[in-house]
Amino acid sequence: MVDLSVIELDTPPDDFLADEPEGAAFYKAFQASGIGDFDCRYLAVFKNGMRIAVVPYFLGNFSLGMLLPHGMLKKCTGWIRFGYACVGHPSTDFGQIEGEVSAEVLNLVNATLAKKSALIAYKGFPEDLPLTGFIRARGLPVAVLTPAADYYSGLDGHRRNDFRHKLNAASTLRLEQYSTLPGHLQAPVYQLYLDTLRHTQLCFEILTPEYFRAVSGLGQFHLYFEGARLIGFLQMIVSGKKANLKYMGMDHRRNRQYFLYFVMCLRGIEAALHAGCTRIELGVSSYPAKRLMGCELVETCVFFRHSHVFFHWLLGKVKFFIEPSSDELR
Secondary structure (H helix, E strand, O other), rough: OOOOOEEEOOOOOOOOOOOOOOOOOHHHHHOOOOOOOOOEEEEEEOOOOOEEEOOOOOOEEEHHHHOOOOOHHHHHOOOOOOEEEEOOOOOOOOOOOOOOOHHHHHHHHHHHHHHOEOOOOEEEEEOOOOOOEEEEEEEOOOOOOEEOOOOOHHHHHHHHHHHHHHHHOOOOOOEEEOOOOHHHHOOOOHHHHHHHHOOOOOOOOOOOOOOHHOOOOOOOEEEEEEEEEEEEEEEEEEEEEEEEEEEEOOOOHHHHHHHHHHHHHHHHHHHHOOEEEEEEEEEEOHHHHHHHOOOOEOEEEEEEEEEHHHHHHHHOHHHHOOOOHHHOOO
């Protein structure tokens, strides 16, 4: 007889997702940063006394307007809110469950989460997740690069010349790399993040200044200076042969002059290759630029189920609100 049980944890085990850039250290840093109203927790699943899975989830409030671009529709739907329990993480593009991902395990997880919220969701998972009774919606694809050791030689001549031109345009900028972000640079980095956020149509989470203190020492920060002025930053997290170009910010007035977005991504790719990485995640959005860099767009899905029959039906009818538009995917 199989005995399945579950224990709730406030923080992830120290070995959680040990081979991933966004592992236990990142999850703990995010929790310490006071971002939004997310309440991050973890379910440890045991079979006959042996731990077989760790399932991260977070509690929050979902607004239909949260995922819409700025405009009248966003304002008109902002009042439509649901409390939810979502498997995954607010800040990671891919949903991750450590260990066994079976219908048996997920049924136990769902039974546990149903006691916490009428609305259960899964964010950033593949379409074949073994769930029963859930509505599936298309999520934002994630740009993933699996480059050859000599990245530039794998590009066609036109792109090599284009990228060389962009890198040359930024040759006068000074690049400083830090494994620990100096205290006096944390505020300027956060300001660049906020400036970039204002140019972003869709945003699920908004970082706090505490985030940049909490993750200092986790991965690398690439800082770009025009003289003494900080005009761009890139956060990169590396684990083994995997890298994640996580967050970036820039002075958009300098972007056209220096092709700053491209330059930060290309220099990040170079740094990841130098570290021996064979898989590099560049996140969601800006898909045309990432396709030019050679990225594949890996599809993700969002799953959700409401315990009330009417609301479950209604969410199925309006799921297009959370699905990416053709404009976003161009």
